[in-house]
Amino acid sequence: MPLRLFYCERCGHPIRFGASRCGKCHISSPVVNRKPFCWAAGLSLVALAIAGIFFV
Numbered sequence: 001m002p003l004r005l006f007y008c009e010r011c012g013h014p015i016r017f018g019a020s021r022c023g024k025c026h027i028s029s030p031v032v033n034r035k036p037f038c039w040a041a042g043l044s045l046v047a048l049a050i051a052g053i054f055f056v
């Protein structure tokens with residue numbers, strides 16, 4: 001079963017993680033559902049953690 005973290009704002013359909021559009025009504029999904037966004041968020045968290053280790 002695919003991972004579904006977000007629901008469509010318009011129709012409430014669960015949107016697959018990484019999908020750029022709702023599978024039902026095809027409007028754009030929230031930008032936080034995009035994989036590149038998650039990679040960027042993850043990378044910045046890792047960078048912050050590393051910065052915390054070295055500079056605290």
Ligand SMILES: [Zn+2]
Pocket residue numbers: 008009010011012013022023024025026027
């Ligand atoms: Zn929808």
